[in-house]
Amino acid sequence: MNGGGMDTPSGRHPTSIRIHRLLLLCLVTAAFWLGGCRHGVASRPGALSWRWIPIDGDGQEEVGHPGPADRAVVLVFLGTECPIAQKMLPELDRLQRELGPQGVRFLSIYPNEGETREGIQQQRRRAGLTGEAGFDPGQRLVDRWKVTVTPEVVALAADGSLIYRGRVNDQYAALGKGRPAATRHDLREALEAFLATGMAEGERTTPVGCRILRTP
Amino acid sequence: MSPRIAIGLVLGSLGLVMGRAAEPVTFHGQIQPLVFRHCAGCHRPGGAAPFPLLTFEDAAKRAKDLADVTARRYMPPWLPAPGPHPFVDERRMGDADIALFRQWADAGAPRGDPAAAPPTPTWPDGWLLGHPDLVVRLPQPYTVPAEGRDVYRNFVLPLDLPQARHVRAWELRPHSRAAHHAFLRVDTTGEGRRLDGKDPEPGFPGMDVPSVIQAPGGHFASWQPGAAPHQYPSGLAWTLRPGTDLVLQAHLQPTGVPEPFQPELGLYFTDQPPTQQPMKLGLGSVEIDVPPGQSNVVVRDEFTLPAEVDVLGVLPHTHYLGRRIEGTAIRPDGREEPLLVIPDWDFNWQGAYRFREPVRLPEGTRLRFALTFDNTTNNVRNPFSPPRRARYGPNTTDEMAELWVQLLPRTPEGRARLDRALLERIARDTVAYSRQRLRLDPNDGTAWINLGKALLSQRRLAEAETHFRKAVEVALDLDEGHYYLGLLHRIQNRPAEARTEFQRAIQLNPNHARARGNLGFVEAESGRLPEASVHLAEALRLDPKDVLALTLLGKIRLQQGDRAAARDLFRRALVLDPKNPDALEGMLAR
Secondary structure, eight states, X not given: OOOGGGGSOBTTBXXXXXXXXXXXXXXXXXXXXXXXXXXXXXXXXXXXXXXXEETTSOSOOEEEOOOTTOSEEEEEEOOTTOHHHHHTHHHHHHHHHHHGGGTEEEEEEEOOTXXXXXXXXXXXXXXXXXSEEXXXXXXXXXXHTTOOEESEEEEEETTSOEEEEEOSOSSEEETTEEXXXXXXXXXXXXXXXXXXXXXXXXXXXOOOSEEOOOOO | OOHHHHHHHHHHHHHHHHHHHHSOOOIIIIIHHHHHHHTTTTSSTXXXXXXXXXXXXXXHTTHHXXXXXXXXXXSSOOOSOOOSSOXXXXXXXXXXXXXXXXXXXXXXXXXXXXXXXXXXOOOOSSOTTSSOSEEEEOSSOEEEOSSSSOEEEEEEEEOOOSSOEEEEEEEEEOOSTTEEXXXXXXXXXXXXXXXXXXXXXXXXXOSOOOTTEEOSTTOOOEEOTTOOOEEOOTTOOEEEOTTOXXXXXXXXXXXXXXXXXXXXXXXXXXXXXXXXXXXXXXXXXXXXXXXXXOSOEEEEEEEEOXXXXXXXXXXXXXXXXXXXXXXXXXXXXXXXXXXXXXXXOOGGGOOXXXXXXXXXXXXXXXXXXXXXXXXXXXXXXXXXXXXXXXXXXXXXXXXXXXXXXXXXXXXXXXXXXXXXXXXXXXXXXXXXXXXXXXHHOTTOHHHHHHHHHHHHHTTOHHHHHHHHHHHHHHOTTOHHHHHHHHHHHHHTTOHHHHHHHHHHHHHHOTTOHHHHHHHHHHHHHTTOHHHHHHHHHHHHHXXXXXXXXXXXXXXXXXXXXXXXXXXXXXXXXXXXXXXXXXXXHHHHOO
């Protein structure tokens, strides 16, 4: 467990107070619960892997695992035709640039029926996105993680426990119903808290976007 | 009708109803015709929407989203509730049709019989009304940033028309998904070009444009994505004179990727000059103050028609906290009729609405406007969480409350009465508006000028002067401030000071035609005819329609003995103003 959050003077960091309390709770309960301090999800050490078709690969399915430097893996479900998904790209790019070097690995997953490699690459080029992207053949990742819309994120610790899942931020309340800018940055807050404490809190929000495209 | 037949009919229709219920809703059977009629205009290749909705494959994979967005009436986008006076190009879908989308999704989006598919509609490849008489394209693309707040930018579209043309229709092709709304404006002064030159990027910023950049005579000229081309009824075209620029005032919204914006505008001309010009009444208020946590703050305004009119259209405007908008006509006999009701305003789909049939209202009708703000967290569009106090202002995080009503008076006398009443309102609104702006920004030079102008029109010269002085003090580069100081000094008979101010205005803006013309007058009045003629000639180069400059320069030419030049100038003045007494006298002079 990493106690990095303790270095942050409380009050300056938006999540520091919450982290503080959690740490306390962990210390108190540690004596009784030797399994560590995990909230909401059972830990599945070593369970994290994903099967997908990387967009820049040769079209073959590959199985991915967290590397030694990966502390967290964020599955970002995206669709090129969903306006809300596109609007989140700059924020996702920023998160990757800032948190990538701290061990957060971002995977853009394009599960929708009808997506093409050209369409995805074109959008990612226009958005200036680097980083890994791939298809979800058979929408197996969607099913496994019970993903409902794009954009939706599932942030997992390297051992597979859930850090956070849901929306990127609170800009939209429904399709076409949003504020001029977000007032809460849920994904960022969750990842920063995780990096600070090492604890996967398993928080959830309701994602808002376009349903995963799939002919019934 | 015999009881037996009646029973038979009831049973028969029951059978029909049951038969229908038993038959599943299918794509080719019920959904595709609806999609073609209500969605495909935008959801087609090259359309305004982000994906096509033409084929089974397009629709089936998002069947549940289609059911949701139609049930919420987010799609097709159409804000007004149905009312007694329908609008042109209404995009409203009936409840029964909306229910079909839900039933289809719930049934697992079955395809149905492809043989039953309706023919796919076709759209012209480019311009919907055929090739325009004139196409203007923004010379340089502007790039909308990938994220951040909405962008308001004004783009100058130079026309270089050799002769006056009457516009009977126009279509805007934005070629960008960032374009959310736009107004077309005309600029006969070159002010737009000057402002455009202030930064290297195309266009100039701001929701507020100088008042010389105006909507084309009495029209809203508003555009939104998916809008049909604007066509004006005969007699209601608007005229573009040589030297006019168009200014496109665009509301652009970041889409997540940098979006180049290089719109094209197609203009369709007619030989028929306009026979009438509509007038615009602004209902609304700048006295907006919505405390946080309040969901029911109502702003109201009212106007009593001084003459019989035809109402041609309405244009509502508010930002993110405005929820419900109501425009009502209360006839002299007390009958109330909604003109426009928007139950759930959406800033992203703002636009103007034109009545299918003009709404005739008698003199004495009261036009009432009410707008409800919701500044709670229940309003998911609230820019702030927790909510903050919202007041009037031009930024999208400030608020506004307006309903513009486009009117056509029925008689010339009625027009004159309406004109007077509107001028009074405009003076009142200008003062209130400028005061609000100065409360927000005491260094707003334009607001100081507008207050000064209102005082000037009431002949309160000393107060007007204080305001114009303040304007040039807070905004050193404000040519208009010096222009109005010059004008004031002319009225006060202080020619030397007037000359200095006009010269200063021209120094700041060499294309300031009115400053040139006035400087010519001051010189002429001081007997300096050669200087006067130089300035008047320059004023006429900048604005060939300046009748005052034409007649004065004509008189100077007469005095200088250049009869031919003088007659030419008087003739030009008479073309513009056939009864101009100075020009008539000048033509007769021997």
